[in-house]
Amino acid sequence: MEISSLLLKVVFAVVMIVVVMTLAGYSVLIERKVSSWVQGRVGPNRTAIPWIHAIPVLGPFLTKLGIFQPLADGLKFLFKEEITPGHVNKVYYYLAPVIALVPALTTMVVIPFGQYTHPDTGVTHSLMLAPLDIGILFIFAVSSLGVYGVVLAGWSSNSKYSFLGSIRSSAQMISYELSMGLSVFPLLLWLNAPGVEGGLGLTAIVNYQENVWFIFIQPLSALLFLVAIFAETNRLPFDMAESETDLVGGFHTEYGCFKFGIFFVAEYAHIVIGSAVFALLFLGGWHFLPGIADPWPAGWLGAVLSTVWFLIKILALIVFFVLIRWTIPRFRYDQVMQLGWKVLLPLAIGNLILNAAILAFIDSP
Amino acid sequence: MAETKIVERKPLSLSERTYLPQIASGLKTTVSHIFKPSVTLQYPEERPPIPEGYRGVPTLVKDPNGREKCVSCQLCEFVCPPRAIRITPGEIVEGDEHEHVEKAPQEFEINMLRCIYCGLCQEVCPEEAIFLQDVYSLSGYSREELVNNKEKLYELGGTLPDEHFKWDKKKAAEEAALAGSHH
Numbered sequence: 001m002e003i004s005s006l007l008l009k010v011v012f013a014v015v016m017i018v019v020v021m022t023l024a025g026y027s028v029l030i031e032r033k034v035s036s037w038v039q040g041r042v043g044p045n046r047t048a049i050p051w052i053h054a055i056p057v058l059g060p061f062l063t064k065l066g067i068f069q070p071l072a073d074g075l076k077f078l079f080k081e082e083i084t085p086g087h088v089n090k091v092y093y094y095l096a097p098v099i100a101l102v103p104a105l106t107t108m109v110v111i112p113f114g115q116y117t118h119p120d121t122g123v124t125h126s127l128m129l130a131p132l133d134i135g136i137l138f139i140f141a142v143s144s145l146g147v148y149g150v151v152l153a154g155w156s157s158n159s160k161y162s163f164l165g166s167i168r169s170s171a172q173m174i175s176y177e178l179s180m181g182l183s184v185f186p187l188l189l190w191l192n193a194p195g196v197e198g199g200l201g202l203t204a205i206v207n208y209q210e211n212v213w214f215i216f217i218q219p220l221s222a223l224l225f226l227v228a229i230f231a232e233t234n235r236l237p238f239d240m241a242e243s244e245t246d247l248v249g250g251f252h253t254e255y256g257c258f259k260f261g262i263f264f265v266a267e268y269a270h271i272v273i274g275s276a277v278f279a280l281l282f283l284g285g286w287h288f289l290p291g292i293a294d295p296w297p298a299g300w301l302g303a304v305l306s307t308v309w310f311l312i313k314i315l316a317l318i319v320f321f322v323l324i325r326w327t328i329p330r331f332r333y334d335q336v337m338q339l340g341w342k343v344l345l346p347l348a349i350g351n352l353i354l355n356a357a358i359l360a361f362i363d364s365p
Numbered sequence: 366m367a368e369t370k371i372v373e374r375k376p377l378s379l380s381e382r383t384y385l386p387q388i389a390s391g392l393k394t395t396v397s398h399i400f401k402p403s404v405t406l407q408y409p410e411e412r413p414p415i416p417e418g419y420r421g422v423p424t425l426v427k428d429p430n431g432r433e434k435c436v437s438c439q440l441c442e443f444v445c446p447p448r449a450i451r452i453t454p455g456e457i458v459e460g461d462e463h464e465h466v467e468k469a470p471q472e473f474e475i476n477m478l479r480c481i482y483c484g485l486c487q488e489v490c491p492e493e494a495i496f497l498q499d500v501y502s503l504s505g506y507s508r509e510e511l512v513n514n515k516e517k518l519y520e521l522g523g524t525l526p527d528e529h530f531k532w533d534k535k536k537a538a539e540e541a542a543l544a545g546s547h548h
Contacts, residue, residue, distance in 0.1 A: 038395055040404040223385075327391040 009129075013109070016129055020108050023311075024268035025070040027318045033066055034322040044069040077261035085157070085254050092156035097255070097262035100149025103142045104269035110135040111276050112203050114286050114307030117298040124294075126203040127303060135202035136188070139277060140181055143232070146270065147173050150241065150251050153263070157254035165250030168333060169241035172231055175340040176238075180228035182348035183221045186355035187214055187281060194363050202277075206285030213290050215282040220351050222282040224344055229274040231340070234267060235321055237328040240336060275317035279310065283317075286310040415499035420484045422500040423475055424522030425515065426493075428530070432463055433519070434494035437470040441486035441495055449479035450486060465536040473515040477503060492531070496522060 029044070036043030044066030052068075053059040062068070084090065112128035112135075132138055147170045154166020191208055192198030205214075215222040231238040242250030249255075252263050279285060286306035288295050296302035331339065380386050406413055415421070428434050437454035455471025457463055486495050500521055505511045513521070 034399070037399045037403070040398065040401060042403050042405060042407065323392060323395050324388075327395045328388060 012129060016108055017105060020105065020269060020272055021265065023272045023314070024265050025074065027268045027272060028073070028264070029066055029070050030315070030318055031322050031325075032069070034319055035326065038323070038326045047072045074261070077258050080257035082258070083256045085159075087158045088254060089156040089158065092152050093254075094259070096149050096153035096156060097259045097266070098149075099152060100146060100266040101262050101269070103145040103149075104266045104273060106142050107139045107273050108276075110138045110202065111273065111280065112206065112285065113276070113310050114303050115294070115296070116300070116303040117294075117296070119298040122298070126206070127307065128203070131203070132201065134200045136184060136200055136205070136277075136281075139273075140177070143270070143273070144173075144177050146266070149263075149266070153255065154251040157251070159254050161248045161253045162251050165241050165247045165253070168247075169234055169251060172238060172240050172336055172340070173234075175337065176228045176231035176344070179224055179340065179344040179348040180232065182345070182352055183224035183228060184281065185352045186218055186221050189352075189355050189359055190217070193359055202280050202285075206280055206287065209284040210287060210294075211291060213282060213284040213287075216290065218282075218351075218355075220347065222278075224348050224351070225278065225281065227339075227344060229278060230321070230324070231336070233270045233274050233321075235271065236325040237331050238336060239330060240333055243330055271318060271321055272314065275314045275321070276310075278317060279313040283313050285313075415501070419499050419501070420482050420497040422477065422503060422513075422521060423480060423482075423484075423486055423495055423497050423518075424500070425473060425518040426496055426522040426525040427519065428527040429524060430530075430533070431524070432466070432532070433469055434492045434527070435470050435473065435490075436466060436492055436494075437468045437473075438491060440489045440491065444485045444489045446483060446485065447479040447481050449476045449481075450474070451476070463532070465539060466532045470515060473518060475513045475518060477511045477513060478508060493525075493527070493529075496525065498522065 033043045035041075045064045047066065047068045048059075048063040049068050049071075053063050084093070109129040110132045112126040114127040115124050116127055117124045150166050150173070151170050154162040154164075154170075157163070187205060188200060190196075191200075191204060196208070198204065208214075230236075234241045240250075242252070244250075247253070252260055255263060284290065286296075286309055288309060294302075294306075296306045425433070425435055437452050439452050439454065442448075442450045442452050451472075451474045452470050453472040455469055457466060457469050463469070482497065484497050487497050498521065503511070
């Protein structure tokens with residue numbers, strides 16, 4: 001009994017990793033495809049697997065969509081010549097991509113991605129790997145460790161471009177972490193308001209949004225969190241890490257082939273997890289629409305449907321990430337700092353105090 | 366003294382300073398681009414139209430009678446700045462249909478690794494036998510593959526219309542003179 005349940009956990013974990021990694025890989029494809037459409041191009045459209053391409057209508061359609069492109073990219077990363085510059089600190093140089101990937105993949109254990117209603121008892125469970133009561137704190141704590149990968153990569157590369165890039169992006173990531181944490185506090189205040197069954201778990205947050213999503217109750221929080229997520233994932237307009245005009249490649253200038261690939265996957269895994277957290281916190285998680293909470297039937301079908309709906313939300317957010325990339329130009333570094341410390345942080349604190357005051361007013365007899 | 370005109374810059378309104386309406390309208394523009402048809406050319410399948418007088422790969426051409434126009438005068442070889450052209454002159458064998466023509470190249474090579482597409486060979490050719498045509502994409506797996514020999518050059522060049530028929534006229538004149546001497 002003990003061993004079988006342990007084995008089941010391992011299987012679930014592997015499935016989760018596979019899903020998140022695949023999502024990360026295919027969000028690269030989403031990025032390339034949507035970018036090409038925005039720019040009036042066609043994008044990847046000719047990578048084909050022979051026997052799938054031979055299927056009459058479907059095959060060429062999939063090829064045109066570029067479905068097989070991530071496979072080709074991965075293979076290319078695998079078979080490229082492995083280059084290690086002679087002037088680097090080897091141990092930390094190899095450690096950095098791993099450290100960058102680990103937090104991105106660790107945060108996913110506390111992310112609930114759907115719900116399962118027991119057909120007989122009617123009790124609803126959320127589907128997640130580790131039902132932690134402090135889910136959101138765990139995510140903040142672990143995802144901030146991603147900075148170490150960046151710093152280590154930049155420092156061990158022994159190159160000025162890498163070093164400056166890593167310093168810049170670590171300063172940025174740490175600055176935005178503050179407003180990110182503060183922007184979520186009002187949610188937790190409301191969640192633990194008098195008369196509400198509270199907690200810090202993500203399931204509680206999602207269930208609180210059964211009727212109205214948090215993006216409508218707390219639009220300012222949502223905006224702040226969104227901006228912070230963009231900065232945390234080093235996406236444009238905050239991609240200080242690799243602004244190639246002044247830093248060549250940023251902290252991964254000296255990295256090639258699969259080591260660079262791991263950085264790449266980590267970045268996209270970050271985006272996937274960030275989108276998932278945003279969907280959980282502000283878009284009602286797996287709940288269908290505001291007002292229509294759970295049209296999902298009991299049993300496994302409902303579980304699958306709710307998970308798919310959650311995935312659709314994540315994909316929509318990833319597309320949004322890509323669209324923003326082609327909308328806003330990159331900030332100058334001092335503008336990034338100014339926005340982070342002089343605008344976002346005061347706004348987050350003000351929002352927190354305002355919500356606390358409202359709650360105190362409600363609570364006072 | 367030029368008059369300096371100072372343009373007053375309007376201070377940004379509050380909505381502009383928050384950036385958000387601007388970002389929203391920018392997003393609208395971005396999204397609208399998704400639904401526009403793509404403007405790129407799918408290169409190997411679709412080729413752009415080549416303008417008249419384009420200087421692509423140099424080629425040798427035949428006249429409408431199917432005769433090689435080159436007489437291996439070697440002017441192009443001499444004028445070629447990167448020395449990409451190499452001609453081995455050859456005689457025209459006795460009894461040939463084109464016996465009246467001076468000479469013909471035995472071998473004609475253009476090294477496309479050296480060619481700079483300057484067009485001087487076309488400019489200098491007295492026979493209008495060498496033309497830079499609209500072939501612009503050539504590649505090969507070895508250096509040898511990129512040395513175009515005579516056969517390849519004629520294959521690329523094909524036949525172009527000829528207005529002069531210089532050697533036909535010479536032949537006609539010779540025949541006329543020969544016929545005249547009988548009188």
